[in-house]
Amino acid sequence: MTQDFLGLDGRVVVVSGAAGGGIGTSVTRMIARAGATVIAVSRSPENLEKHVAPLTAEGLAVVPVAADAATDDGIALVMKEVGRTAGDLHGLVNVAGGAAPSTWMPSTWMPSTRVTRADWRALFTQNLETMFFMSQAVAAELTSQGRPGSIVSISSISGMNSAPLHIGYGTAKAALVAATRTMAVELAGDGIRVNAVAPGVTETPASGTYVDEDAERDRRAIAMGRRGRPEEQAGAILFLLSDLSTYITGQTLLVDGGLNLKWTHLAADNTSLFLKDESFRAAITR
Structure with a gap:
């Protein structure tokens, strides 16, 4: 006899930011x-056709919805689709966010002394408001139905540490972590869990526009010696969404291959770059 530990059969899950071709x-x-019906949300009909249509062609229960999660009208459109989709609403994954490739230079990468109000507000709208108001709508629907559920949002390693020259993005992702913790407390009594995942450097179409292939650099920078894959982030999200994590809420899970563990003064062999005695370095690494 087998048991479905994920527990997603017959459930409906919204994925906001489903069509970027990455996470x-x-x-x-x-x-x-895993058995759920997914409401796959993207503001780009072209991306839905490119990345989500093949999933429906596989026979997966995926419902594409062209809507902008940064607007009230877009969220209302998503919730209308939820209402007419067969199955019990269970949860939400907030992936929408990041920094659009067209704005990476110079609008989001710059010293903090040069950030404008427009830059700041755009990043907070894209990364924090989309998460919060989409979460608010799904949580309100779950509570109105008296149903438990799970909300998982994408933060970033930049929101867990400093983000030099990327302060707007990093601060917005840090605010997302704070919102996750507060919503987790408020919604716990309704049986709704709220968590986040903070990816490290991950091989996605978006990151590919500014991160080149350099295996030696990856080996030096990341404890596991390589960048992450989108499906590795997805696995962590699925865990937090599922019944495998029913006693976890208000947490942010770093999924970074140990990038945060590598001090900047460590060499590729994990010895300090400040060691000048090579014989000592050799002795301690044998």
């Missing part, structure tokens, strides 16, 4: 394969 698309596929 959102990977988690949409994984959740659908």
Whole structure:
């Protein structure tokens, strides 16, 4: 006799930011394969056609919705689709956010002394408001139905540490972590869990526009010696979304291959760059 520990059969999950071809698309596929019906949300009809349509062609229960989660009208459209989709609403994954490739230079990468109000507000709208108001809508629907559920949002390693020259993005992602903790407390009594995942450097179409291939650099910077894959982030999200994590709430899970563990003064062999005695370095690494 087998047991479904994920517990997603017959449930409906919204994925906001499902069609970028990276983490959102990977988690949409994984959740659908786990038995849920996924409301796959993207503001880009072209991306839905490119990345989500193939999932429906596979026979997966994925419902594409072209809507902007940064607007009230977009959220209302998503919730209308939820209402007419068969199954019990269970949860939400907030992937929408980041920094659009067209704005990476110079609008989001700059010294903090040069950040404008427009830059700041755009990043907070894209990364914090989309998460909060989409979460608010799903949580309100769950409570009105008297149903438990799970909300998982994407933060970033930049929101867990300093983010030099990227302060708007890093601060917005840190605020997302704070919102996650507070919503977790408020919603716990209704049986709704709220958690986040903070990815490290992950191989996605978006990151590919500014991170090149450099295996030696990755080996030096990341404890596991390589960048993450979208499906590895999706696995962590699925865990927090599922019944495998029913006693976890208000947490942010770093999924970074140990990037945060590597001090900046460590060499590729994990010895300090400040060691000048090579014979000592050799002795301690034998």
